[in-house]
Amino acid sequence: METTRRLFLQAGAGIGGGLMLGFGFARAEGAQALTDYVSIAPDGRITIMAKNPEIGQGAKTMLPILIAEELDADWTKVRIATAPSDEARYGAQFAGGSMTTTMNWEPMRQVGAAARWLLIEAAARKLSASHDAFTTAKGQVVHESGKTFAYGELAADAAKLTPPAADSLKLKDPKDFKLIGQSQNGYDSPKIVRGEPIFGIDMTLPGMVYAVYVKSPVYGARLQACDLTAAKAMPGVTDVFILKGTDWHGLQDGIAILAKSWWYAQNARTALEPVWDDAVGAPHDSAVYLEKAKALVKGTGEVKQQSGDIDAALKSAAKMVDAFYDVPFLAHVPMEPQNCTARVTASGVEIWAPTQVPNDGKALVGKTLGVPPETVNVHMRRAGGGFGRRLENDYMAEVAAIAQKAGKPVKLVWSREDDVAHDFFRPGCYHNLRAGVDAAGKLTAYACHSVTFSRDGQVAQGAGIDGNAFAPLVTPNFRLEQSLIETTIPTGYLRAPSSNALAFVHESFWDEIAHAAGQDPVAFRLAQLDAHLNDKANYNPARMRAVLQTVAKRSNWGKTKLPKGEGLGVATYFSHRGYFAEVAQVRVADDGQWRVLKVWAVGDVGSHIINPTGALNQVEGSVMDGIGSMEAEITFEKGRAVQSNFHEIPMMRMPKAPQVDVHFVTSDFPPTGLGEPALPPVIPAVANAIFAATGIRIRKLPILPETLITKQMASA
Amino acid sequence: MITLTVNGKRREVNAPEEMPLLWALRDELDLKGTKFGCGVAQCGACTVHIDGEATRACVTPIGSLDGAKITTIEGIGETREGQALQAAWLELDVMQCGYCQAGQIMTAAALLAKTPKPDDTAIDDAMEGNLCRCATYKRIRAAIKSASGQPVDDLRSA
Numbered sequence: 001m002e003t004t005r006r007l008f009l010q011a012g013a014g015i016g017g018g019l020m021l022g023f024g025f026a027r028a029e030g031a032q033a034l035t036d037y038v039s040i041a042p043d044g045r046i047t048i049m050a051k052n053p054e055i056g057q058g059a060k061t062m063l064p065i066l067i068a069e070e071l072d073a074d075w076t077k078v079r080i081a082t083a084p085s086d087e088a089r090y091g092a093q094f095a096g097g098s099m100t101t102t103m104n105w106e107p108m109r110q111v112g113a114a115a116r117w118l119l120i121e122a123a124a125r126k127l128s129a130s131h132d133a134f135t136t137a138k139g140q141v142v143h144e145s146g147k148t149f150a151y152g153e154l155a156a157d158a159a160k161l162t163p164p165a166a167d168s169l170k171l172k173d174p175k176d177f178k179l180i181g182q183s184q185n186g187y188d189s190p191k192i193v194r195g196e197p198i199f200g201i202d203m204t205l206p207g208m209v210y211a212v213y214v215k216s217p218v219y220g221a222r223l224q225a226c227d228l229t230a231a232k233a234m235p236g237v238t239d240v241f242i243l244k245g246t247d248w249h250g251l252q253d254g255i256a257i258l259a260k261s262w263w264y265a266q267n268a269r270t271a272l273e274p275v276w277d278d279a280v281g282a283p284h285d286s287a288v289y290l291e292k293a294k295a296l297v298k299g300t301g302e303v304k305q306q307s308g309d310i311d312a313a314l315k316s317a318a319k320m321v322d323a324f325y326d327v328p329f330l331a332h333v334p335m336e337p338q339n340c341t342a343r344v345t346a347s348g349v350e351i352w353a354p355t356q357v358p359n360d361g362k363a364l365v366g367k368t369l370g371v372p373p374e375t376v377n378v379h380m381r382r383a384g385g386g387f388g389r390r391l392e393n394d395y396m397a398e399v400a401a402i403a404q405k406a407g408k409p410v411k412l413v414w415s416r417e418d419d420v421a422h423d424f425f426r427p428g429c430y431h432n433l434r435a436g437v438d439a440a441g442k443l444t445a446y447a448c449h450s451v452t453f454s455r456d457g458q459v460a461q462g463a464g465i466d467g468n469a470f471a472p473l474v475t476p477n478f479r480l481e482q483s484l485i486e487t488t489i490p491t492g493y494l495r496a497p498s499s500n501a502l503a504f505v506h507e508s509f510w511d512e513i514a515h516a517a518g519q520d521p522v523a524f525r526l527a528q529l530d531a532h533l534n535d536k537a538n539y540n541p542a543r544m545r546a547v548l549q550t551v552a553k554r555s556n557w558g559k560t561k562l563p564k565g566e567g568l569g570v571a572t573y574f575s576h577r578g579y580f581a582e583v584a585q586v587r588v589a590d591d592g593q594w595r596v597l598k599v600w601a602v603g604d605v606g607s608h609i610i611n612p613t614g615a616l617n618q619v620e621g622s623v624m625d626g627i628g629s630m631e632a633e634i635t636f637e638k639g640r641a642v643q644s645n646f647h648e649i650p651m652m653r654m655p656k657a658p659q660v661d662v663h664f665v666t667s668d669f670p671p672t673g674l675g676e677p678a679l680p681p682v683i684p685a686v687a688n689a690i691f692a693a694t695g696i697r698i699r700k701l702p703i704l705p706e707t708l709i710t711k712q713m714a715s716a
Numbered sequence: 717m718i719t720l721t722v723n724g725k726r727r728e729v730n731a732p733e734e735m736p737l738l739w740a741l742r743d744e745l746d747l748k749g750t751k752f753g754c755g756v757a758q759c760g761a762c763t764v765h766i767d768g769e770a771t772r773a774c775v776t777p778i779g780s781l782d783g784a785k786i787t788t789i790e791g792i793g794e795t796r797e798g799q800a801l802q803a804a805w806l807e808l809d810v811m812q813c814g815y816c817q818a819g820q821i822m823t824a825a826a827l828l829a830k831t832p833k834p835d836d837t838a839i840d841d842a843m844e845g846n847l848c849r850c851a852t853y854k855r856i857r858a859a860i861k862s863a864s865g866q867p868v869d870d871l872r873s874a
């Protein structure tokens with residue numbers, strides 16, 4: 001995708017006679033439009049556009065750093081604005097897949113280099129000197145004679161010039177980087193500590209009303225009837241109406257309550273008694289899913305990946321390990337509940353949304369309202385977390401439909417209960433794993449039969465089971481089979497999708513194999529990696545070996561004597577182009593209560609850590625998020641989520657937050673993202689540490705303290 | 717009409733007594749710094765001070781606040797603790813998405829007002845009710861220590 005695009009750029013006069021530099025990403029077929037990334041005012045202030053949504057990973061700060069670096073801007077004078085959502089002008093604009101760094105590392109630096117080129121060229125023409133006789137530093141163009149120009153002085157002239165082709169621009173030698181590799185605070189942080197209204201939920205419009213949208217807790221249920229009279233009579237309520245569902249990703253059957261402020265609308269829910277036809281949910285029960293899965297793994301599934309002769313290898317193994325793993329559904333619960341603000345007029349639709357995919361939202365709203373997507377404008381608002389939930393724009397479709405019918409601007413806010421009931425859940429999954437080890441303790445076979453979920457016969461969103469690259473690479477005889485359970489429960493992508501479940505399963509099992517083979521888990525993994533160092537695969541064993549060796553050293557692996565009830569566990573995982581190895585130190589008390597004391601995380605995400613403070617924050621947060629998820633689950637009864645709010649969804653909180661030691665190993669590869677790859681390995685590292693502490697193997701999440709006592713007492 | 721004293725100013729709210737303070741602040745008084753996270757006193761995003769006590773505004777009806785002094789994130793910078801915490805939050809670049817941080821700062825400010833140099837246990841106890849979905853706990857702990865003039869290390873056993 002990245003390689004079929006190239007940059008076009010065009011300069012132009014900005015407001016007040018400054019330089020505005022526009023870059024369009026043209027698609028291969030040549031479609032092109034221009035927009036503005038950089039503008040420089042005559043007084044030297046620089047405004048840089050951040051093209052992607054900000055959901056907490058720091059993209060709004062990181063992307064402008066890339067531009068400012070090559071521009072040699074004075075960072076203290078840079079103002080950052082969020083770009084309009086317009087992919088014809090800005091290229092892909094989304095927050096997901098940890099792709100922001102990967103996709104923008106080069107193009108954003110080219111934007112900065114082009115602006116710098118124009119400013120130098122303007123100076124060169126002023127002095128009738130050669131372009132090559134100039135350098136730049138901190139917002140100034142400097143001639144070899146010592147004569148300097150502030151960028152602001154040159155901006156108006158530079159705006160009249162034609163910039164060179166993007167790929168002809170020479171980018172800085174990394175040793176000259178001044179901003180990349182230095183920590184810069186989040187651009188919005190001063191506003192956040194003062195409580196300024198910058199989030200999606202803080203949006204207000206003149207004449208706006210507030211809405212809730214009441215849906216069936218059973219996904220896919222149709223509304224049969226609802227008397228609206230009582231709700232209409234509730235205090236503060238301005239209108240109540242029914243909407244018909246159109247799309248499983250978007251608008252579903254429901255009742256909109258509009259009121260003069262949000263609490264009135266929320267309060268009026270009690271006056272509704274909707275009748276739902278929710279038979280569709282009846283077969284969808286967590287207990288039923290588990291029974292189905294246990295039956296399915298006894299049969300054969302669709303073979304997704306195979307090498308060698310797995311059956312023969314298992315038969316001839318000196319030792320066989322056989323285990324069933326069970327991973328639950330999870331909710332995203334970003335801290336800011338789903339919300340969206342819309343104004344629908346004859347001339348178009350305006351949306352203000354905390355979303356990870358603004359441009360998808362245009363298509364969905366267009367379809368929902370029956371208007372051309374080009375007439376839908378989505379303004380990106382800062383999002384209070386995403387975690388993949390805001391890859392869906394269902395709330396956007398709802399508010400657009402409500403605002404269209406209401407004929408006035410509407411802010412829709414979901415309650416937390418709405419958010420949990422109507423998530424696109426991280427799907428659960430079940431796996432039967434078998435491995436064979438020969439008499440010398442060498443791994444000879446690895447077979448996995450995974451049961452995952454489907455929707456309309458296709459693997460459901462976020463339910464892919466073939467994301468583990470390590471086992472198939474290093475095992476001579478390998479097989480991955482898949483069986484499906486059809487579900488109506490909406491599933492989706494949760495931070496490090498698939499990997500967040502598969503890492504637990506495979507890396508815990510890897511620990512089981514190492515123990516069966518009588519080997520140290522770090523040494524056992526290193527041995528597998530060493531045997532495949534020269535394999536040319538998507539997975540680079542040398543990069544993983546480096547992070548594993550480093551984490552072993554930093555955690556003093558194999559050299560610490562821990563008190564009774566404590567243990568160290570290790571795991572590695574490759575996802576989202578990042579290599580992470582992590583070690584967890586866990587304490588399990590006699591009553592089964594467990595706590596992670598410390599995690600050492602070492603990652604390789606390429607040649608540069610662009611903004612170290614942000615990068616460290618992502619890894620610290622990912623590690624704690626992963627550990628927190630080990631206590632949570634969403635279960636279903638008759639198609640409805642049993643849990644409803646944070647009292648039933650345990651999450652990481654301050655007293656259990658472990659110490660986290662983060663270290664990056666740099667390599668020669670282009671930098672890649674950090675929103676996700678540090679999360680998957682921490683889960684098996686903790687599970688393996690619990691095994692080390694107690695001898696109890698964790699094959700099921702969430703971990704319940706009582707399961708750690710019984711066996712501990714039995715073994716005592 | 718209910719009169720509230722918010723950040724030192726008297727404000728009139730034309731709403732029923734049972735309206736939670738959170739929604740009176742956000743929607744009636746246009747003070748949007750106080751955040752909605754759960755509505756059931758489980759996340760701390762809505763934390764404000766009522767007569768100096770950290771309180772969950774989502775479960776506090778405005779009818780109960782006659783004569784009370786309410787401080788929100790918009791006003792906390794006027795206090796010594798609030799100012800020190802805001803500065804420490806920026807110095808240590810605590811935020812990820814930032815949504816929970818107003819509530820975190822409000823709870824921390826109430827802690828520091830009572831316990832000027834909290835140790836790790838005091839921080840754990842005070843902050844447990846404030847969820848950070850982005851899990852910036854390491855930095856929140858460090859920022860509280862920094863704001864209270866202590867070394868920022870986490871001294872819990874590890």
Ligand code: FES
Nearest residue numbers: 753754755760774
């Ligand atoms: S919104 Fe009040 S505690 Fe969560």
Ligand code: FES
Nearest residue numbers: 813814848849850
């Ligand atoms: S910073 Fe995102 S919830 Fe705390």
